[in-house]
Amino acid sequence: MASNVSSRVSDNKALLSLNGRFDFSIHRDFRSNYETILNTAGVNELDVDLNGVDYIDSSALGMLLLLREKATAKNIKMTLVNPKDSVRQVLEVANFGRLFSIT
Amino acid sequence: MKILVVDDSPESLLLLKQHFLTLGHETLTATNGAEAVTAYQDGLPDLVIMDVEMPVMNGYQATARIRHIDHRRWVPILFLSANTDDSERTKGLEAGGDDYLVKPVNLFLLNNKILALRRVADMQEQVARYARQLQANLEQNRDERLLARYLLDHIIRQDKAEPDLVTSWVSPAQHFSGDVVMTARSPGNELNVLLADATGHGLSAAISVIPVIESFYSMTEKGFSLASIVRELNRKVKQLLPIDRFVAAAVISIDFTNRTIRIWNGGAPEVFFVSDGGNILRTWQSTQPALGILSDAEFDSVPQFFYWQEAGEVVMCSDGLPEAEDSNKIPFSMTQFKQLLGRPYGTGRFNLVKESLKAHIEGSQQLDDISLVTVRCCMESAAAGLAEQSSQSQHSADAGHSCWRLKLCLGAQEIKKLDVLPLIMNWLDQLHIGGHNRGQAFLVLSELFNNALDHGILKLDSQFKQDPHGFEQYIELREARLSALKEGTVEVEMERLNIEGQDRLSIKVKDSGPGFDFVGMIAKRESAPDQFSGRGIMLVKQLCIKLEYLGNGNEAFAIFSLN
Structure with missing residues (x-):
């Protein structure tokens, strides 16, 4: 399965990049990556890069909600970045624009 | 370790027995194949050292017998023979x-062989333990699944399904569906339909949707x-x-x-209204996040x-439908779905969608639950009328002597905040207004109360409603005025009385508004029965023995018969 999660932190900014299918099958990788980010001192911005994602399902939306909750608790501003049109549509139907900033 | 040593030579037997004893093992002995089989069955050794040439039964025959004895564990058998031939x-x-060891026995080699066989035996034992555990888990899992299946099958009330009006199809991705379609009737006989789709699929999704089910039924009723x-x-x-679980839902009333x-x-x-001609007359996008997020x-x-002006159907689906992928990972798509809906009513468009989708996913794994619902909206109000509230208590036979009076005065704050009708209906339930009467009371009450609120308090012009398009504006205006409401009162008074031996219920609704020309309205309505506004009040008039307006028309008084 071509699906992976990677993360990078530089100064106060963290980037969490997702690729391929974003569904429950990657939740372990997803969690270990965001835990690293949340445990890094000084991070106050988190961009979740969705550009490489070509499919997103409802459990993935749930994973994003969970991350949002955890980021908010640590005063980290979370942004969903660059979704492809098909993914953007799913986010729109879910009205995630009201919950996340999406760029 | 317990070792069974089989040899017809007493010397060899003694030698091996002594050797194993010094290594700290327990030994069993047998001097021919037949004895070996018996000793194996009785002693349950962990390892067998078997000579080949023996009287009565040779080592090969004994081994074949032993292997036929059903044991849950694997016991290694090591041959000792003077014969060095490969075919032997x-x-x-x-x-x-x-394994096979040549006589005379090299004890050092024997020890190593035993250790190696022991390692294999240990591994074998572990595998067997896992297999038993797995089997037990599978059986437990099956039992739990059966129970969950039973619960889920019974919690969705098939008796409430409306086969004449509602057609639905739910295709789960796994044993359980996280998609659920429910229907229920309100006391005023409005039909509520809910399509709920919980996060993910399978049992976890099915469990997530349970909280929704009971609330939907009981609040509708x-x-x-x-x-x-x-x-x-x-x-x-x-x-x-x-937090990461929620329920996407489309609910219609x-x-x-x-x-x-x-x-x-x-x-x-998106939810659609598709006319009988196959035109999509209205589309409702998702305007809110799913249930359980905010x-x-x-x-x-x-x-x-x-407001529908021509007959058609409301069509709803879960996201599993447009997203269903074929073997090349191409989704079914909303575009294709809409195209299929563009057929006239009565040409089997529901089945067409269903069969096309089945053909589409043929040969690929279904990743999510798929559901499709259509609800028929016709021009005749055949589906209307009064609901039989089967779940309500029976109207008792000696109720003729029952007398009570209930008066409720609501100020602006209460009018804004309360869902007044269920509040009153709850009292009526306690007062045993059940069965046919319950629906009747609800209809009369809701009509009179809504008139008092809309026209008396919110001062909405019913002329708006003459134009079907105006109806939607009317609703918007109503919401706006209600949320801005500062003053106004509505009084509701209900009394159960006995008039000339007859059991009656009176309902009086009075508002603080300026009143209206009731006589003119009734006359107009009777001369033009197809007009939109006033349809509700005509229904009340039919249901009641008496309906009159007092004061400036700001006080409505209705009496109907309890039977």
């Missing part, structure tokens, strides 16, 4: 032996408005499920008498509104 070794392995029902569902899902549809869509795909304060439960 092969014979030994074929008979079920595990109590006469709560769609907005109140949806708000409660959101509150419940939010309270009971973890259909009033067949007034040909109106209220709809709330949170996180579900807090009560953030949540917006205000429904969208539609």
Whole structure:
């Protein structure tokens, strides 16, 4: 399965990049990556890069909600970045624009 | 370790026995194959050292017998033989032996062979333990699944299904569906239909949707408005499920008498109204996040509104339908779905969608639950009328002597906040107004109360409603004025009385508004029965023995018969 999660932190900014299918099958990788980010001192911005994602399902939306909750608790501003049109549509139907900033 | 040593030579036997003893093993002995089989059965050794040439039964035969004895564990058998021929070794392995050692025995080599066989035996034992555990888990899992299946099959009340009006198809991705379609009737006989799709699929999704089910049924039956029902569902899902779990839902409430549809869509795909000619007359996008995401304060439960002027169907689906992939990972798509809906009613468009989708996913794994629902909205109000509330208590035979009076005065704050009708209906339930009477009381009460509120307090002009398009504006204006309401009162008085031996219920609704020209309205209505406004009040007139307006028309008084 071509699906992976990677993360990078530089100064106060963290980037969490997702690729391929974003569904429950990657939740372990997803969690270990965001835990690293949340445990890094000084991070106050988190961009979740969705550009490489070509499919997103409802459990993935749930994973994003969970991350949002955890980021908010640590005063980290979370942004969903660059979704492809098909993914953007799913986010729109879910009205995630009201919950996340999406760029 | 317990070792069975089999040899017809007493010297060899003694030698091996002594050797194993010094190594700290326990030994069993046998001097021929037949004895070996018996000793094996009785002593349950961990390892067998078997001579080949023996009287009565040779080592190969004994090994074959031993291998036939059903034991849950694997016991290694090591042959000892003076014969160095390869074909002899092969014979030994074929008979079920595990290794072969040439006589005279090199004890150092024997020790190493035993250690190696022991390692294999340990591994074998571990595998067997896992297999037993797995088997036990599978059986437990099957039992739990059967129970869950039973529960889920019974919690969705098939007796409430409306086969004449509602057609639905749910295809789960696994044993359980996280998609659920429910229907229920309000006391005023509005039809509520809910399509709920919980996060993910399988049993975890099916469990997540349970909190929604009971609330939907009970609140609908109590006469709560769609907005109140949806708000409660959101509150419940939010309270009971973890943050990453939610329930996307499309909920509709259909009033067949007034040909109106209220709809709330949170996180579900577009809902359509498709005319009988196959035109999509209206599309409702998801305007809210799914149930269980927002807090009560953030949540917006205000429904969208539609008045149908030609017969058609409301069509709803879960996201599993447009997203269903074929073997090349191409989704079924909303475009294709809409195209298939563009056929006239009565040409089997529901089945067409269903069969096309089945053909589409043929040969690929279904990743999500798929559901499709259509609800028929016709021009005749055949589907309207009064609901038989089977779940309500029976009207008792000696109720003729029952007398009570109930008066409720509501100020602006209460009018804004309360869902007044279910509140009163709850009292009526306690007062045993059941069966046929319950629906009748609800209809009369809701009509009189809504008139008092809309025209008396909110001063909405019913002329608006003459134009079907105006109806939607009317609803918007109503919401706006209600939320800005500062003053006004509505009084509701109900009395159960005995008039000339007859059991009667009177309902009086009085508002603080300026009143209206009741006589003129009735006359107009009777001369033009197809007109939209006033349809409700005509129904009340038919249901009641007496309906009159007092004062300036700001006080309505109705009496109907309890039977």
